[in-house]
Amino acid sequence: MNDAAGPRPLVVTVGEPSGVGPDITLMAHRRRAEWSLPPFVLIADPEMMARRAERLRFDVTIRTVGSIAEFDVAFDGLSILPLVNRHAEAPGRPDPANGAGTIEAIDRATRLVLAGEASAMVTNPIDKKALYDVGFAHPGHTEYLAELCGALTGCPVQPVMLLTGPELSCVPVTIHIPLADVPKALTTELILSTARIVAADLRARFGLNAPRLAVSGLNPHAGERGAIGREDEEVIRPAVEILRHEGLDVVGPLPGDTMFHAEARARYDVALCMYHDQALIPAKTLAFDETVNVTLGLPIIRTSPDHGTAADLAGLGTARPASFVAALRLAGRMSSIQNEASAS
Numbered sequence: 609m610n611d612a613a614g615p616r617p618l619v620v621t622v623g624e625p626s627g628v629g630p631d632i633t634l635m636a637h638r639r640r641a642e643w644s645l646p647p648f649v650l651i652a653d654p655e656m657m658a659r660r661a662e663r664l665r666f667d668v669t670i671r672t673v674g675s676i677a678e679f680d681v682a683f684d685g686l687s688i689l690p691l692v693n694r695h696a697e698a699p700g701r702p703d704p705a706n707g708a709g710t711i712e713a714i715d716r717a718t719r720l721v722l723a724g725e726a727s728a729m730v731t732n733p734i735d736k737k738a739l740y741d742v743g744f745a746h747p748g749h750t751e752y753l754a755e756l757c758g759a760l761t762g763c764p765v766q767p768v769m770l771l772t773g774p775e776l777s778c779v780p781v782t783i784h785i786p787l788a789d790v791p792k793a794l795t796t797e798l799i800l801s802t803a804r805i806v807a808a809d810l811r812a813r814f815g816l817n818a819p820r821l822a823v824s825g826l827n828p829h830a831g832e833r834g835a836i837g838r839e840d841e842e843v844i845r846p847a848v849e850i851l852r853h854e855g856l857d858v859v860g861p862l863p864g865d866t867m868f869h870a871e872a873r874a875r876y877d878v879a880l881c882m883y884h885d886q887a888l889i890p891a892k893t894l895a896f897d898e899t900v901n902v903t904l905g906l907p908i909i910r911t912s913p914d915h916g917t918a919a920d921l922a923g924l925g926t927a928r929p930a931s932f933v934a935a936l937r938l939a940g941r942m943s944s945i946q947n948e949a950s951a952s
């Protein structure tokens with residue numbers, strides 16, 4: 609990269625081309641100066657992006673770059689690292705033929721951040737079913753990135769999903785599994801390892817020196833002292849006690865229905881929830897437009913908007929870019945914290 613160009617850019621993956629990823633990326637790029645966004649390079653099919661820009665009536669100059677080194681922050685257009693696997697421009701119509709390109713973008717972005725060429729990756733939403741149909745064997749980015757980073761670095765990774773917004777930050781301890789499998793998957797060990805990763809990354813990546821965690825129960829009323837399910841007393845409470853013993857500021861198990869009101873939220877930095885919807889329903893209800901999905905536990909920084917492909921809005925120009933913008937900003941902030949820590 610041109611030295612005069614400043615810090616390393618973020619790398620953005622295009623996500624599902626039939627969704628709103630291309631739209632919100634173009635929207636953010638268009639107003640990047642006004643919104644003071646960190647510079648980014650997009651991995652996408654340049655022709656598909658040009659067609660989407662035309663459909664949205666956005667006047668944008670696209671420049672394809674062969675590597676991040678060719679990125680120049682002074683260039684006024686959109687810099688794209690072109691995909692080898694092509695993407696069709698068909699809003700609202702997911703096509704398995706796009707799958708290879710979608711996965712290629714994630715793979716290349718991961719390698720670029722691991723190699724230190726890009727500062728962090730911001731992923732646009734993928735259509736999970738469309739990828740499963742072409743053999744993608746991971747529930748989502750979260751698990752895929754863990755496997756990929758583990759394979760590329762030789763260090764196994766436990767990925768932790770954090771949804772963070774202005775009102776609430778929360779983590780589902782079990783992630784993309786059927787609700788019926790949650791009680792079996794939930795172990796004291798899993799709660800311990802998740803909480804330790806959350807605490808370590810809050811310190812290292814968010815600059816929060818003394819993180820306060822709240823751990824939810826699993827059952828109604830956190831099990832009513834064992835009368836409504838045993839997991840709260842037998843699995844969750846022992847984890848909370850061990851974590852407290854380790855010196856972490858942690859409370860729980862708290863009843864899930866009363867831990868998300870404003871006064872309760874003020875008492876913790878991150879809520880550890882026992883399953884996907886217990887965490888994501890309050891997060892997306894309180895701040896759908898500003899919440900960001902971050903994968904903790906990785907050797908790289910990865911953020912993403914909290915929403916999905918919103919295929920019903922693709923190509924219309926009505927998708928809101930706010931969560932994507934928040935994901936760009938957070939990735940920029942996290943990489944500054946990382947740079948400051950490595951400089952000191």
Ligand SMILES: NC(=O)c1ccc[n+]([C@@H]2O[C@H](COP(=O)([O-])OP(=O)(O)OC[C@H]3O[C@@H](n4cnc5c(N)ncnc54)[C@H](O)[C@@H]3O)[C@@H](O)[C@H]2O)c1
Nearest residue numbers: 732733734735736737912914915916917918920921927928
């Ligand atoms: N990080 C990711 O890759 C990710 C995250 C969530 C969902 N998904 C995938 O996205 C697909 C669709 O999922 P879904 O329908 O459950 O959720 P969704 O977030 O795509 O859509 C839910 C509703 O919110 C609206 N919406 C979403 N984003 C919006 C935006 N930026 N502006 C305005 N309105 C917006 C949609 O129009 C829709 O009505 C699924 O395949 C799912 O797996 C991917």
Ligand SMILES: N[C@H](C(=O)O)[C@H](O)COP(=O)(O)O
Nearest residue numbers: 748749750751901912914915
């Ligand atoms: N569970 C997240 C959500 O519903 O917003 C989303 O599916 C995240 O998936 P990734 O692992 O692809 O980030």
